[in-house]
Amino acid sequence: MVIHQISLIINGTEEGLQVPSNMTLLHALRDKLGFTGTKNGCEAGECGACTVLVDGEPMNSCLVLAVELNGREITTVEGLAENGKLTPLQQAFADLNAVQCGYCTPGMLMSATALLRRNPQPSEVDIQEALLGNLCRCTGYQRIIDAVLKASRNGGAK
Amino acid sequence: MTYKVIGKRVKRVEDPRLLTGQALFVGDVTLPDMLHAAFLRSDYAHAKLISIDVNLALEVSGVVAVYTAADMGDAWEPGPPLVSPPPTLENVVFNSRRQVPLVKDKVKHAGEIIAVVVAESRYIAEDAVEEILVEFEPLPVVVDLEKCLEPGSVLVHDDLDTNLAAHLVQNKGDYESARKGADLIINRRFQLDRGAAVAMENRGIVADWNEKNQHLTVWDATQSPIPIRNGLAARLGLTQRQVRVIAPFVGGGFGPKIMMFYAEEMVLPWITMKLGVPIKWIEDRRENFYATTQEREQIHEVEMALSKEGHILGIKQTIIHDTGAFNPYGLTTPLNTQSHSMGAYDVQNYSSEVIVVFTNKTIVTPVRGAGRPQGIYIVERLLDIAARELELDLMEIRRLNFIPPDAFPYEHKIIDQAFVPLILDSGNYEPAFDKALEMLGYEDFIKKEQPRLRAEGKHVGIGIVPFIETTGVGPYEGARVSVEPSGKISAATGVGTQGQSHMTSFAQIIAEHLGVQVTDVNLVTGDTAEFQWGTGTFASRGAVVAGNAVNAAASDVRQKVLKLASKILETPEKELELEDGMVRVVDIPDQSISLGELALLANPLRGAVEPGTEPGLESTKYFGPAFGATAFGVHGMILEVDPETMMIKIRKYITVEDCGTMINPLVVEGQIHGGVSMGIGNAYYEKLHYDENGQLLNANLADYLIPGSTEMPHIDVHHANTPAPNNELGTKGVGEAGAIPVPALFAQALENALHDYELEILETPLSPNRLYELLHKQEDPS
Numbered sequence: 056m057v058i059h060q061i062s063l064i065i066n067g068t069e070e071g072l073q074v075p076s077n078m079t080l081l082h083a084l085r086d087k088l089g090f091t092g093t094k095n096g097c098e099a100g101e102c103g104a105c106t107v108l109v110d111g112e113p114m115n116s117c118l119v120l121a122v123e124l125n126g127r128e129i130t131t132v133e134g135l136a137e138n139g140k141l142t143p144l145q146q147a148f149a150d151l152n153a154v155q156c157g158y159c160t161p162g163m164l165m166s167a168t169a170l171l172r173r174n175p176q177p178s179e180v181d182i183q184e185a186l187l188g189n190l191c192r193c194t195g196y197q198r199i200i201d202a203v204l205k206a207s208r209n210g211g212a213k
Numbered sequence: 214m215t216y217k218v219i220g221k222r223v224k225r226v227e228d229p230r231l232l233t234g235q236a237l238f239v240g241d242v243t244l245p246d247m248l249h250a251a252f253l254r255s256d257y258a259h260a261k262l263i264s265i266d267v268n269l270a271l272e273v274s275g276v277v278a279v280y281t282a283a284d285m286g287d288a289w290e291p292g293p294p295l296v297s298p299p300p301t302l303e304n305v306v307f308n309s310r311r312q313v314p315l316v317k318d319k320v321k322h323a324g325e326i327i328a329v330v331v332a333e334s335r336y337i338a339e340d341a342v343e344e345i346l347v348e349f350e351p352l353p354v355v356v357d358l359e360k361c362l363e364p365g366s367v368l369v370h371d372d373l374d375t376n377l378a379a380h381l382v383q384n385k386g387d388y389e390s391a392r393k394g395a396d397l398i399i400n401r402r403f404q405l406d407r408g409a410a411v412a413m414e415n416r417g418i419v420a421d422w423n424e425k426n427q428h429l430t431v432w433d434a435t436q437s438p439i440p441i442r443n444g445l446a447a448r449l450g451l452t453q454r455q456v457r458v459i460a461p462f463v464g465g466g467f468g469p470k471i472m473m474f475y476a477e478e479m480v481l482p483w484i485t486m487k488l489g490v491p492i493k494w495i496e497d498r499r500e501n502f503y504a505t506t507q508e509r510e511q512i513h514e515v516e517m518a519l520s521k522e523g524h525i526l527g528i529k530q531t532i533i534h535d536t537g538a539f540n541p542y543g544l545t546t547p548l549n550t551q552s553h554s555m556g557a558y559d560v561q562n563y564s565s566e567v568i569v570v571f572t573n574k575t576i577v578t579p580v581r582g583a584g585r586p587q588g589i590y591i592v593e594r595l596l597d598i599a600a601r602e603l604e605l606d607l608m609e610i611r612r613l614n615f616i617p618p619d620a621f622p623y624e625h626k627i628i629d630q631a632f633v634p635l636i637l638d639s640g641n642y643e644p645a646f647d648k649a650l651e652m653l654g655y656e657d658f659i660k661k662e663q664p665r666l667r668a669e670g671k672h673v674g675i676g677i678v679p680f681i682e683t684t685g686v687g688p689y690e691g692a693r694v695s696v697e698p699s700g701k702i703s704a705a706t707g708v709g710t711q712g713q714s715h716m717t718s719f720a721q722i723i724a725e726h727l728g729v730q731v732t733d734v735n736l737v738t739g740d741t742a743e744f745q746w747g748t749g750t751f752a753s754r755g756a757v758v759a760g761n762a763v764n765a766a767a768s769d770v771r772q773k774v775l776k777l778a779s780k781i782l783e784t785p786e787k788e789l790e791l792e793d794g795m796v797r798v799v800d801i802p803d804q805s806i807s808l809g810e811l812a813l814l815a816n817p818l819r820g821a822v823e824p825g826t827e828p829g830l831e832s833t834k835y836f837g838p839a840f841g842a843t844a845f846g847v848h849g850m851i852l853e854v855d856p857e858t859m860m861i862k863i864r865k866y867i868t869v870e871d872c873g874t875m876i877n878p879l880v881v882e883g884q885i886h887g888g889v890s891m892g893i894g895n896a897y898y899e900k901l902h903y904d905e906n907g908q909l910l911n912a913n914l915a916d917y918l919i920p921g922s923t924e925m926p927h928i929d930v931h932h933a934n935t936p937a938p939n940n941e942l943g944t945k946g947v948g949e950a951g952a953i954p955v956p957a958l959f960a961q962a963l964e965n966a967l968h969d970y971e972l973e974i975l976e977t978p979l980s981p982n983r984l985y986e987l988l989h990k991q992e993d994p995s
């Protein structure tokens with residue numbers, strides 16, 4: 056297996072790393088760089104737990120090879136809160152009890168962050184559609200949707 | 214009792230970590246020199262294992278070891294029996310057959326493990342798995358619940374002359390006599406099929422043997438770390454103290470992460486002790502579909518006898534329950550079905566036979582609901598059918614049969630899954646039921662809205678289903694609460710958390726007693742080094758059993774605090790209050806001492822203490838209920854069906870939930886939302902399709918559809934409160950409740966929506982496809 060030297064800009068900081076050709080971004084983030092906030096639920100693009108932002112766009116990190124993203128900007132859940140201060144979206148999740156086991160939460164936050172950035176005042180239907188690729192087995196989605204609505208009133212994604 | 218913190222909508226203390234990616238899940242554990250395991254699993258559901266050749270796999274660069282059953286030698290043994298049959302029942306047949314770590318001679322379901330590769334990375338391990346050569350002799354497969362009992366059937370276990378895993382009969386009253394006096398007898402056959410739990414986090418294990426310390430640490434995404442610890446110690450010849458099992462944050466449990474002793478849980482600790490380095494394995498989604506336990510496949514032949522007024526005179530049924538290839542979890546699930554088939558009703562005569570069968574399918578253990586949804590489905594379906602035959606109102610027939618409030622505690626005179634008599638401790642069903650009808654606007658809908666919608670050609674139906682849930686069963690749980698010199702409270706309990714908010718709810722109980730902030734409590738769950746007595750998080754028992762243990766421990770610490778503070782402040786205990794982390798003299802706020810100072814004084818470094826004194830402000834307490842607490846609820850919905858596409862739209866969904874005292878309504882509502890979501894999946898989207906070869910045809914999340922953000926309705930939750938009489942807090946469980954009535958509710962509402970098709974639904978799960986088939990069968994008399 057060929058090993059590639061690449062660099063990724065993760066949450067604003069450039070990180071150099073060596074990855075084999077077949078390593079997904081998900082594994083590079085989790086296993087090579089220690090960004091374990093991004094979760095693995097299926098490795099097949101079906102659950103959304105691994106969602107990160109690549110140049111601001113939500114993407115299933117399990118479906119893309121790390122080597123393909125050399126030089127690109129990646130945002131993970133660790134890059135949302137600044138100096139421990141939750142974003143309005145994270146705060147709304149906490150306020151409205153939108154988290155149970157928390158396993159889907161990082162992916163949900165990333166998809167919703169991308170939505171709020173491109174559409175700061177989404178309707179409920181907009182939110183449902185933006186989160187269609189993110190499965191949650193615990194919450195029944197209602198409070199997650201309510202939290203995104205609340206965040207849109209409280210300053211959006213940041 | 215009025216509480217200050219218990220019962221409040223307190224925000225969760227675990228959320229900051231979960232929202233920022235800082236919470237530790239098993240998959241996040243990385244240790245120096247850690248190796249990775251991948252498993253070779255059988256594609257066949259039933260096959261003789263002729264030979265295995267691992268040589269090519271061993272040549273793959275980065276592979277450290279490959280093991281098969283033969284390599285395990287004496288360490289190879291089946292998993293421990295987890296739940297034996299109820300000892301108090303007579304004439305029980307129970308053929309215990311437990312899952313094995315690695316297949317030795319015969320594969321009994323697809324997904325069983327043939328070999329394990331240990332390598333420097335998971336990528337390498339998986340590639341090497343492909344290099345293992347296995348010769349199988351495929352055998353005929355048995356999947357059908359009834360055919361498997363026919364003489365001459367293929368046998369799952371060759372050392373048994375039958376596929377019968379268990380048989381038992383429980384009777385209450387005298388059904389045959391009751392039947393003689395009946396005006397109406399209904400006979401139906403119900404077919405209930407399998408679903409998967411689909412926690413978003415798959416299972417996972419990191420096992421680490423430290424040779425120098427002679428100590429084994431296992432991180433395990435399990436609901437039951439203590440039984441796993443105890444079982445591992447026994448298997449590996451270690452003391453329990455030499456083994457630490459940690460269930461950190463767990464990404465959803467829903468039943469299958471129970472103390473199964475999955476093959477992987479037996480194999481990884483064995484390998485780390487052999488190799489002396491940590492080994493990690495995280496289940497992938499496909500493995501989760503094949504190797505993680507499932508539930509709900511049953512056939513029911515049922516008879517209900519009624520008077521012409523609609524009183525239930527008796528119920529008789531035979532349940533055939535599929536346990537899959539092994540039955541480590543005993544009879545828990547069918548016993549739950551048996552005890553819930555009388556629902557919330559006063560049934561005096563009940564005769565019920567349970568037949569459990571082995572098939573070449575994945576093992577069955579409880580999944581959220583655990584046999585209860587099936588029981589509720591049966592009794593509620595029968596009442597719908599009876600009401601139609603007797604021309605009674607669907608709601609009226611339920612009111613007529615509810616157990617009245619003065620009949621509690623109500624004894625059913627059969628044994629339930631906890632092996633104690635099925636006693637419903639308390640309840641007040643009719644007001645909660647009426648509330649549900651009111652919330653849904655039942656009368657108005659039936660009288661005005663539905664006729665109008667029908668006139669417009671719309672198929673909009675209504676359904677209301679009440680249910681009970683036996684919860685909070687023993688044997689016991691414990692908790693330790695301790696005031697630290699910092700003034701913070703540390704606490705621990707054995708029950709782990711998979712999203713149930715224990716760190717908040719239990720902290721609320723402690724804060725209530727000790728007058729501290731919820732955020733001042735540091736509660737550890739699911740780490741055997743912190744608390745080593747108990748069983749686990751399952752059967753809707755955390756808030757009841759562990760909650761009351763926490764309550765007892767916190768209350769005891771409060772007494773210790775008061776006693777010491779009384780001495781120091783020279784004030785009688787009854788004149789003291791605990792507030793803001795201080796003990797104060799009521800009305801003289803200046804006279805006070807902090808909890809932290811008291812903790813220091815309770816643990817002196819010099820001087821003599823009074824004889825009999827225990828150091829510290831700490832207490833460990835246990836709670837074990839004689840029998841469980843029975844919750845009650847009602848779900849209602851208005852649902853529109855498009856008879857062309859069979860797509861549905863839920864226009865309104867309401868629930869009334871009586872889980873006794875609530876510790877945190879936010880958490881209770883969250884549990885209900887999630888339960889309903891799973892119930893909707895169970896009722897209309899999720900079915901595991903096994904073919905006649907025992908192959909699961911939809912083993913991924915693209916083909917096995919769980920509800921997504923667009924499928925879920927808003928759910929209105931109303932709380933009723935009949936406190937449990939047999940525990941101090943008055944709590945009843947609620948973790949599984951949301952899922953229980955939903956399949957029965959769907960059936961009722963769909964029949965109502967499609968009234969012009971005269972549909973009678975006798976199966977679950979449904980799906981748009983299946984509903985289409987049923988309607989067309991109905992239309993086409995041929």
Ligand code: FES
Nearest residue numbers: 096098100103117
């Ligand atoms: S892990 Fe990437 S979509 Fe499921």
Ligand code: FES
Nearest residue numbers: 156159191192193
């Ligand atoms: S909170 Fe558990 S999967 Fe969403």
